[in-house]
Amino acid sequence: MIATIFTLxxxxxxxxxxxxxxxxxxxxxxxxxxxGIDPSYQEEIKDEEKVSKFRAxxxxxxxxxxxxxxxxxxxxxxxxxxxxxxxCLWNTKKIPVTGVDIxxxxxxxxxxxxxxxxxxxxxxxxxxxxxxxxxxxVVMSETLEHIINLDEVLSEVLRILKDDGVFLxxxxxxxxxxxFFLLFNINCLYMGFIKKNRYYQYRCGHINHFNKKRLRxxxxxxxxxxxxxxxxxxxxxYAAAKK
Numbered sequence: 001m002i003a004t005i006f007t008l009x010x011x012x013x014x015x016x017x018x019x020x021x022x023x024x025x026x027x028x029x030x031x032x033x034x035x036g037i038d039p040s041y042q043e044e045i046k047d048e049e050k051v052s053k054f055r056a057x058x059x060x061x062x063x064x065x066x067x068x069x070x071x072x073x074x075x076x077x078x079x080x081x082x083x084x085x086x087x088c089l090w091n092t093k094k095i096p097v098t099g100v101d102i103x104x105x106x107x108x109x110x111x112x113x114x115x116x117x118x119x120x121x122x123x124x125x126x127x128x129x130x131x132x133x134x135x136x137x138v139v140m141s142e143t144l145e146h147i148i149n150l151d152e153v154l155s156e157v158l159r160i161l162k163d164d165g166v167f168l169x170x171x172x173x174x175x176x177x178x179x180f181f182l183l184f185n186i187n188c189l190y191m192g193f194i195k196k197n198r199y200y201q202y203r204c205g206h207i208n209h210f211n212k213k214r215l216r217x218x219x220x221x222x223x224x225x226x227x228x229x230x231x232x233x234x235x236x237x238y239a240a241a242k243k
Contacts, residue, residue, distance in 0.1 A: 027146065027147075027148050027202075027205045027207045028148075029198075029202045029205075030146070030199055030202035030203070030204055030205030031102060031123070031146075031205060033198050033199040033202065034102065034103060034199060034204075034205065035102045035103050035104075035123075036103075036105075037103060037105075037106070037199065038105065039087050039103075039105055039106045039108075039109035039110075042059075042086055042087045042089050042106070043087075043089070045059045046059045046060045046063070046089075055187075058233070058235075061233060062141075062142075062170070062232075062233075062236060063089050063090045063092075064090075065232055065233075065238075066090040066139075066141050066170060067090045067091065067092060067093070069168060069170075069238055070090070070137065070139060070168060071093075073136075073137055073166050073168065073240070074095060074137065078136045078137060079096075079098070079134060079135045079136050079137070080095070080096065080097045080098065080135060080136065080137045080138075080139060081097070081098045081099075081100065081128070081130060081134075081135045081137070081138050081139070081160060082097050082098070082099050082100070082116075082138075082139040082140075082141070083100045083101075083125050083128065083138065083139070083140050083143060083153075083157070084100070084101055084125060084140055084141070084142075084143030084146070085097070085099035085100065085101050085106075085107075085110065085116070085119075085139070085141075086101060086103065086106045086110075087106045087109050087110045087115060088110040088115040088116050089115065090141070091110075091115045091116075094114040094115065096117040096118075097115070097116050097117060097139075098116065098117065098118045098119065098120070098130065098135070099111075099115075099116040099118070099119040099120070100119065100120045100121075100122055100125065100128045100130070101119070101121070101122075102121070102122065102123050104121045107119040107121060124149070125143070125147065125153045125156065126149055126152035126153045126155070126156045127156070128156055128160060130160045131160065132159055132160065133159075133160070133161065133162050133163065133165075134160055134162070135160050135161055135162060135165060136162055136164075136165045136166070137165060137166055137167075137168060138157050138160060138161050138165065138166075138167050138168070139168045139169075140157070140167075140168075140169050140170075141168075141169070141170040142170060142171065142172070143171075144169065144171050144208060144210070145171050145172055145174070145205075145206045145207070145208045145209065145210065146204070146205040146206065146207065146208075147207075147208065148207060150208060150218070151221075151222065154218070154219075154222035154224070155222065157222075158222065158223065158224070158243060161243060163243060164242075165242070165243070166227075166240055166241070166242055167224060167240070167241045167242070168238075168239070168240055169215075169237075169238070169239040169240075169241070170232075170236050170237065170238050170239075171208075171210045171215065171236070171237050171239075172184065172206070172209075172210065172235065172236060172237070173210070173211065173231055173234065173235055173236055173237045174206070174209040174210055174211070175209075175211040178234075178235075179234045179235050180234075180235040180236075183235070184206070187200070188200045188201075188203050188204070210237060211237075212229060212231075212237065215229065215237055215239060216229065219239070219241050223243070224241035224242065224243065225241060225242050225243070226239060226240075226241045227240045227241060227242060228240040
């Protein structure tokens with residue numbers, strides 16, 4: 001029991017130190033690492049032969065659940081933009097999606113495999129280069145936690161979203177000593193400092209940490225009307241908001 005408490009205390013201290021570092025530099029450095037990641041990465045983290053069974057289940061589950069969530073709001077002729085989409089692995093039904101990301105290789109893979117119908121490369125999601133009021137659905141899944149200029153990015157979502165459109169969000173349910181907090185920090189320590197993966201050394205660029213209250217507050221400040229907010233697998237927050 002004492003050893004467990006000591007371990008949790010150490011993880012907490014390390015996490016706080018890393019958060020302080022991330023606020024100044026690690027988000028930028030992790031973006032550089034992420035931009036060069038091979039598209040196979042997002043497939044590998046679903047493979048039990050390459051990662052733990054839990055990680056494989058977690059990532060497979062989140063892609064499946066995200067597609068189900070988006071399907072609730074999708075209908076034929078719906079225009080969807082996925083900001084920070086990576087390889088857009090959630091889109092197994094290969095519906096038309098416009099992707100925006102900083103990793104051009106992942107975007108190209110997604111386009112070639114019909115996960116995206118179109119894409120735009122940008123180093124700043126506050127500048128998507130997409131037309132005003134052009135999308136019925138804007139998706140940002142596991143993305144808001146990485147963004148330094150969060151207010152600007154949310155303003156960009158408002159700009160490209162149609163007046164009757166919906167903003168669909170998933171973010172880690174990242175509160176102190178919660179399930180995600182513990183598992184994520186342990187994984188970053190293991191992958192970053194034992195496996196020597198630089199992306200995890202920078203905590204994957206996680207600089208924003210959301211619980212329900214923080215996400216509600218951030219969306220309200222950005223002039224979104226929150227319609228749904230719920231927890232999935234004790235580790236993710238799912239939200240739907242409108243203008």
